[in-house]
Amino acid sequence: MEVIDFLIDPLRSGIDRRALLELAMVGSLCGALGFWIVTERLAYGAESLSHGLLPGLVLAALAGAPVLLGAAGGALVAAALIALASRDARVGPDTGTAIAVTGLVGLGALLALAPEAPQRLEELLFGDPLGVTDGDLVAAALLLVLGGGALAALHRPLTAVAFDAAGAAGAGIRPGLTRLALLVLLAAAVAVAVQGLGALLVLAVLIGPPVAVRAHTGNPARAMAAGAGVAVAAAIVGIEVSFHAHSAAGASVALALCAAAALGAALRRSRRAARVRARPRSPHRVPTAQAR
């Protein structure tokens, strides 16, 4: 009973209950969406977008506007600037993106550290799930319902394009539009999730779950469901740790997500090693090519 009491202690607090609800809703969507972000190798783009929207967050804080509004505006400006900077073939897309993002983070920090700015830089960077408002919860619920619906509707085109874009085009799917829809979903998810995890830690909920379940699931739908489950579990672990150890809630959840990713990767490695050990030894070893 003591253990159960210990575990449900955080839920007795309304603040922690709301934080958990926010993180569970955002995590369910982002954990599933993350499968496509990792599959389409968009992790760097997702990181760039989440860091680059910092000026939007700071401007919203300065103007007393909702964080979601600042995040959405910041994401739009960041996406446009990153697209513009990455088009310069002389420096290459990665370098252009890095310069644009560094510039945007620098601008955000400059604005946030101005004397007239409210002392909120820390929560904008690292999130504040314990401070979620009713509006944040509504935004998270909308993200879960609308984003989940969009992911379900896009499931077949995303699968066909990820497997073979030219073949998908032959079947009438437009790969460019499909990927654009994925980017729009990513921007919406980042704009909402940034309240709980901040501009620097939001990537954890997008990338941690798919890395954790990768190689342990048989098809995209299962990988998405398992990713959502991992994100919710990490939210529970993070809030528990934060409550009992008095640690920062956003950072605790982000670390739980990263720990899940590390655990998933380690399990994959140990399973592979076990398979190699179980293989019968042959006196005439013939090298074989295996697709991985």
Next chain:
Amino acid sequence: MAASYDGAPVLEDVSFEVAPGRSVCVLGPNGGGKTTLFRVLLGELEPVAGRVEVSGRPAHVAQTDRTRLDFPVTALDVATMGTLANGRWWLPPRRADRHAARTTLEHVGLADQADIRFGELSGGQRQRALLARALVQDSPVLLLDEPLSGVDPASATLIERVFGELRESGRTLLVASHDVESARSYDLVLCLNRRQLAFGDPASTLDRETLKATYGHELILLEGGRAVTVQHHEHGHAHEDER
């Protein structure tokens, strides 16, 4: 028609017309524009000059190394992707779609491998799964990108049998290939090397001059008039393609 990537022209002066039910062998070296031509015909790449008209949406059989081998889909999932051509992409596949995919997998000899992951199939089995996807699509035009490259003899025989059936049923086939000798069995031959060098029946196109212009130093003419090509791949090695 002309096509380019990021402003750099890769294919120019291409102009041909194929009647329904005809088979075309598209010959050319690596980088000669075969895949680019297919991308334009699929609508994946806009031509920078000219236009293309295809009656119906063409089905595509990619080279297996252009697909994601690490992506978690089974042979049945791949075949079912062909039903996306029916529209309704936002809904899960219907029972009839799954049935069509399973029946087609049986037709290409993959009934027992339907639930195996695509990346775990052999090269020939992968090619047959991709062929099944194109067959499920039931398109009047099929584009096949080196469909016999790297496949085992049993798969090659089966794939060639399906080609024959498709031709008999009035489908138009465009097959990209390096195999100069097998090109003689097609109705038409299109020679590309960054531009169109010849188009017509095999007897009038597969002459020494045209093949030399198409393949350059990659062509070796053997005694008796047989021709083979030596392909230079991106990683710097070469291998002889003498099927």
